[in-house]
Amino acid sequence: MPEIPSRRGLLLGTAALGAGAFLTACTSNEPKESSGSTDNQAAAADDKPGKKVTIGFAGPQADHGWLNAINVNARERAKKYSDVTLDITEGSNDTAAQIGQIDTLINKKVDVLVILPADGKSMTQAGLKAMRAGIPVVNLDRVFANPQAYRCWVGGDNYGMGLNAGHYIGELLKDKKDAKVVELSGPDNLELTKQRTQGFDDALKNYPNIKKVARQQAEFTVETGQAKMAQILQAQKSFDAMWNHDDDQGVGALRAIDQAGRDDFVMVGGAGALSAMEAIQADNSVLKATVLYPPTMAASAIDLARALGQGKGVSGLAEHEIPTSLTLYSAVVTKDNVKEYLPTGFK
Structure with missing residues (x-):
């Protein structure tokens, strides 16, 4: 069997921890030094309780280990915030059923919707409907066909x-x-x-x-x-x-x-x-x-949805708004770095 290359031997490396780690840093409440030109800290989401936000979460049926981990990550992240209420659907691989679940969340007037569509293209109208109702959408992983159907997309590469x-x-x-x-x-x-x-x-x-x-x-x-x-x-x-x-x-x-x-x-x-x-x-x-292909993207989606609901950006960025898209890095996990990533492994 060939010798396994070290991390330094890889062309693209494996050091990046992905958007989950990035947004954990982005929502920390540790003070940062101002550059003297732009200070966005007052407009950035942090861990301190703020405006109460109800986040509707609609995803497909968790019939796969990765999809189940998506739900787990969303629930666990929401629990971190005392100002967040998570209204999560049962999930369905049937497009019509999932659209019905999203309609229910829209009718409940949730503050923000996080949607991992069973099929992005065929469910684009559901995202558009929410946006037109004044409910910002965080589109998770499977992208809608129309960028007007979501405020922010976060997913894997x-x-x-x-x-x-x-x-x-x-x-x-x-x-x-x-x-x-x-x-x-x-x-x-x-x-x-x-x-x-x-x-x-x-x-x-x-x-x-x-x-x-x-x-x-x-x-x-x-x-x-x-x-x-x-x-x-x-x-x-x-x-x-x-x-x-x-x-x-x-x-x-x-x-x-x-x-x-x-x-x-x-x-x-x-x-x-x-x-x-x-x-x-x-x-x-x-x-x-x-x-x-990190299921921690669901935790990041909750962070972004909370920031949207509170009308804030994320600290560490100069802008007063969250980004329109966030692509996670596909790190290579080997024996050399597996201890770093074990907590993110899904069953």
């Missing part, structure tokens, strides 16, 4: 996720002649899958010695991960590294790898499940890294 996975593997194999890699993707009918694959392929263009020899699409489930990984292993008798788009399906992939008795390659996961981080920490399997 699918392209960057693939790019960082590709650079990690590229640095690992850069000195190996005729290196081979495989990819276990998510469903190809999802735009996020296409973006993750594109980022991965673009990164590998920097390493002419590496060739992708196989790609299978799974469905973000343990069962499909196991079945598709078994097919790859049967067809490819040897390769050097693989990238798996999702840690949930990665559980199945690892089962197939164990059953085949293979340990001749390095596996890189995706999303940041706790099980993946624990396996990386134990260092007793082919899984050596995972590229984050």
Whole structure:
């Protein structure tokens, strides 16, 4: 098995902690020195109780570890603030049902809405309706088709996720002649899958010695991960590294790898499940890294919604308003830095 590169060896690094950590700093109430030209501290949200804000939260059904972590992060963040009331829906993967839940929150006249739509494009009208009713919307992850449907978007970087996975593997194999890699993707009918694959392929263009020899699409489930990984292993008798788009399906992939008795390659996961981080920490399997798609974005969305409801910006920025978009960084978690990220791992 190739030697695992250090953090310094990565082209893009893994030091960034993402928007969750950024906004924790942004909402702190520690005094900052004024530059003498612009002092926005009076207009910035902080941890001190302020105007009471009711935040409506509408997301899809938590039928996946990552989606459940979204709900957990939202609830836990809201509990941090004595001035925030969180009105959270049950969640649904049925577009019509979720639109109905959003209508209910609009009729309740919540102060701000945080929406992770089951389908961003088909639910754009729900965001527009809220905005036209005077309720600002924080659009979480799956973006609405019309920017007028939200005040702020916060989410992950699918392209960057693939790019960082590709650079990690590229640095690992850069000195190996005729290196081979495989990819276990998510469903190809999802735009996020296409973006993750594109980022991965673009990164590998920097390493002419590496060739992708196989790609299978799974469905973000343990069962499909196991079945598709078994097919790859049967067809490819040897390769050097693989990238798996999702840690949930990665559980199945690892089962197939164990059953085949293979340990001749390095596996890189995706999303940041706790099980993946624990396996990386134990260092007793082919899984050596995972590229984050942080569910902490839901906590950041609550921070932003609270600031919106209180008519404030975020400290650390000169502007008196929150930004219109915030893209989280896809950090690469390895044995070297896994302790930093374990608290964010989802079950």
